[in-house]
Amino acid sequence: xxxxxxxxxxxxxxxxxxxxxxxxxxxxxxxxxxxxxxxxxxxxxxxxxxxxxxxxxxxxxxxxxxxxxxxxxxxxxxxxxxxxxxxxxxxxxxxxxxxxxxxxxxxxxxxx
Amino acid sequence: xxxxxxxxxxxxxxxxxxxxxxxxxxxxxxxxxxxxxxxxxxxxxxxxxxxxxxxxxxxxxxxxxxxxxxxxxxxxxxxxxxxxxxxxxxxxxxxxxxxxxxxxxxxxxxxx
Numbered sequence: 001x002x003x004x005x006x007x008x009x010x011x012x013x014x015x016x017x018x019x020x021x022x023x024x025x026x027x028x029x030x031x032x033x034x035x036x037x038x039x040x041x042x043x044x045x046x047x048x049x050x051x052x053x054x055x056x057x058x059x060x061x062x063x064x065x066x067x068x069x070x071x072x073x074x075x076x077x078x079x080x081x082x083x084x085x086x087x088x089x090x091x092x093x094x095x096x097x098x099x100x101x102x103x104x105x106x107x108x109x110x111x112x
Numbered sequence: 113x114x115x116x117x118x119x120x121x122x123x124x125x126x127x128x129x130x131x132x133x134x135x136x137x138x139x140x141x142x143x144x145x146x147x148x149x150x151x152x153x154x155x156x157x158x159x160x161x162x163x164x165x166x167x168x169x170x171x172x173x174x175x176x177x178x179x180x181x182x183x184x185x186x187x188x189x190x191x192x193x194x195x196x197x198x199x200x201x202x203x204x205x206x207x208x209x210x211x212x213x214x215x216x217x218x219x220x221x222x223x224x
Contacts, residue, residue: 004155033212043202043214056211091155100146101204101212103155 002026004104006092012110018080021107024073025094032075033093033101034060034067043091049075050097082111114138116205118215126223127195133188133218135203145186146204146212147177156202162186173197198222 005024013019025032034046047057052069060067064083069075079086089108093101119134137143144163148156160171167179177188186203203215 035214042216045211045213048211093156095212100158100161101156102158103148105155 004092004094004102006090006104006107008107009105010108010110012112013082015083015111016081017111018078019082019086019109019111021077021090021092021109023075023077023092023094023104025075025092026102027073028096029094029102030097031095031101032069033091033095034075034077035091035093036088037091037106038088046077046090079109082109084111087111114205114207114213116203116213116215118201118203118218120218121216122219122221124221124223125193128192130191131189131193131197131220133201133203133220135186135188135215137184137186137203137205139184139205139207141207144206145177145179146206147171147175147186147188148202148204148214150200150202150217152199159188159201193220193222195222195224 007022031050033048036044046060047067049069066078087110089106091103091106093103095101115138117136125131146161147159149159150156160169162169162179170176175190177186198221200217200219202217204212206212
């Protein structure tokens with residue numbers, strides 16, 4: 001059963017620490033999305049990649065966030081330094097190129 | 113600016129009653145339209161999608177949505193809801209096969 005895998009599922013960290021979230025997209029999917037979900041802002045698109053190249057990361061705070069795809073089986077989202085306002089659920093999704101998105105279970109980040 | 117509007121943040125209904133969750137989008141170009149469902153502490157699951165062809169699309173669990181280009185709408189309907197349909201529902205739009213934007217979500221609560 002193909003699925004998007006995100007690790008870790010939960011992360012609690014102290015303010016100022018670096019956080020790395022990982023995503024394994026579904027094999028064969030060429031599009032990867034990163035979303036952030038909060039009660040106040042809902043689902044926000046942070047960045048997305050096609051064929052490992054970043055197409056749009058305008059939704060991401062550039063000073064502390066970075067997203068990469070070192071290879072076709074791994075996407076990473078890093079926050080350095082983390083702040084309490086970064087607390088949210090971060091979702092990775094992958095798609096087969098026709099804008100469909102299959103979501104992972106998310107990483108629940110709490111920055112204290 | 114391209115946007116997705118879900119007109120109702122919460123919809124409470126009684127079991128076996130019909131329901132309509134409304135979604136409007138802004139666009140003058142081709143779009144792909146989606147409805148996703150999110151159960152507590154889970155990722156989003158694709159419910160149904162419109163890419164082209166018939167404007168009425170159906171899901172396997174009785175939901176349907178109709179693409180109305182003139183009204184730029186893609187409302188989700190079900191003639192008779194079950195307790196298990198209680199969840200958050202998100203409308204999403206992809207413009208020109210690029211990124212996917214989500215509405216704010218509608219929380220459907222089905223009461224016995």
